[in-house]
Amino acid sequence: MRKIIIKVISFILINSGLIFLIEKKILRYRSLKYENKSIFPFLKKYYHSIDYFLVTIVYFKNYYSKIKDPKKQREISFSTLNNGEGVKWARHYYENRKGNVHRIERENIYEKTSELIINKSLNNKKTLFINIGSSSGLDLVYFYKKFDEMVYLSSDINNEIINFQKETYDNYNFNYFKGPADLVAKNLDTLAKKYNSEKIIIFCNGSLQYEIPFFLNQGLENLKNSEVRFFYCMAETYELRFTNTDSYHRKNILWTHNYPKYILKNDLTILWQKISKENQVQNNSINIIFSNN
Numbered sequence: 001m002r003k004i005i006i007k008v009i010s011f012i013l014i015n016s017g018l019i020f021l022i023e024k025k026i027l028r029y030r031s032l033k034y035e036n037k038s039i040f041p042f043l044k045k046y047y048h049s050i051d052y053f054l055v056t057i058v059y060f061k062n063y064y065s066k067i068k069d070p071k072k073q074r075e076i077s078f079s080t081l082n083n084g085e086g087v088k089w090a091r092h093y094y095e096n097r098k099g100n101v102h103r104i105e106r107e108n109i110y111e112k113t114s115e116l117i118i119n120k121s122l123n124n125k126k127t128l129f130i131n132i133g134s135s136s137g138l139d140l141v142y143f144y145k146k147f148d149e150m151v152y153l154s155s156d157i158n159n160e161i162i163n164f165q166k167e168t169y170d171n172y173n174f175n176y177f178k179g180p181a182d183l184v185a186k187n188l189d190t191l192a193k194k195y196n197s198e199k200i201i202i203f204c205n206g207s208l209q210y211e212i213p214f215f216l217n218q219g220l221e222n223l224k225n226s227e228v229r230f231f232y233c234m235a236e237t238y239e240l241r242f243t244n245t246d247s248y249h250r251k252n253i254l255w256t257h258n259y260p261k262y263i264l265k266n267d268l269t270i271l272w273q274k275i276s277k278e279n280q281v282q283n284n285s286i287n288i289i290f291s292n293n
Contacts, residue, residue: 006053010062019058027079029055029252031088056252065249070214074180077210077253078157086135087160093136094168106205108274109235109287113203114146116231116289120199123147128197130155132181133207137165140174143203151195153177155184181211182219185226192228200230208236209254213247216257220266223292231271231291234259238275238286263290 013019025032025039029051032039038051067073081089117123127150131140134154144152154165155177162176175195177184181204184191192200208216223230237250242258250256263270272289 006057007062010058013054013058014063019054019063022054023059026055026059027076028085030080031085034092060252061249064253070212073212074215077212080253082158082160084160086156086158087164090135090137090156090161090164094138106235106285106287108276109205109233109289110142112272112287112289113143113201113233116233117143117147117150117201120231122199122201122231123149125149125151126196126198127151128153128191128195128200130177130184130191130200130202132184132202132204133157133210134165135161137169137174139203139205141169141172144172144174150201151175151197153191153195155179155181180215180219181208182215182222185219185222188223188226188230189228197228200228202230202232202234204232204234204236206236208234208257208259209250211255211257213255213257216247216255217262217266220262220268224266224268226292229292231289232268233289235285235287237283240275240284259286259288263288267293269293 019026022039029039032051039054040050043050064073064076067076117127129143129147129150130153132155134140134156137154140152140154143150152173153175154162156162156165157178157180159178162178165174166176177187177191179187184202188200191197211219223232236259237254237256238259239248239256242261246261247255247257260270260273268290269292270288270290272287274287276285276287277283
């Protein structure tokens with residue numbers, strides 16, 4: 001009965017257009033939650049439950065996740081990180097060193113990426129290291145301090161985040177690229193030529209969960225067609241059992257993907273894989289290094 005009531009209320013709010021009257025507030029949901037504020041400033045009590053219902057259930061679960069046009073979905077996803085939202089979180093991760101906590105929780109991928117660099121003798125000027133969804137930039141600094149001969153490229157989706165990094169890391173010789181993971185993949189050969197690179201390391205910790213299934217697959221298709229040799233090192237939240245779908249909407253703008261299946265169906269080679277339990281978050285984490293042949 002409860003599920004039916006939720007569906008009916010969601011249907012009314014979406015189809016009447018009422019939910020879109022507060023859409024701008026909804027797209028700021030992360031900041032409002034962090035600041036302990038409601039999308040309705042006048043609410044003093046029970047607002048967490050009301051916000052959760054309108055944001056997570058009505059807007060994202062019953063509207064956003066059911067949109068058929070992936071470009072429209074991406075537009076909404078990106079909107080949650082524009083207008084100062086993305087840079088706010090980048091600064092928060094930097095100032096609180098939360099990115100270092102994420103590294104500790106997923107230390108396997110950092111260790112294996114470091115081993116890869118050493119074993120393949122990649123710490124040289126002919127190697128381009130790309131950080132997808134670099135946000136605070138702490139991952140770039142971590143690897144730069146260990147391997148300072150490589151060329152480093154920071155990638156994120158808007159100029160606000162990139163400008164924050166430029167100001168924060170002006171003493172580092174970092175390069176920058178604005179765009180999501182699939183756009184980086186599409187331009188991989190161009191980037192290799194631009195930076196005179198023979199091999200590329202792509203590092204991603206937690207950013208592919210923001211990729212809509214269509215664009216995740218598109219990015220892997222782009223990688224399949226790349227001529228430059230690359231090593232893609234990634235760690236993401238993972239579900240142990242996928243039934244009849246390769247991806248499912250998890251919460252808000254987050255998705256869970258069957259990464260091994262996507263990788264293999266695009267004729268890419270998995271070099272190493274490990275599934276582990278994260279320390280602070282009760283999720284399974286999948287760590288993968290894959291490459292082109």
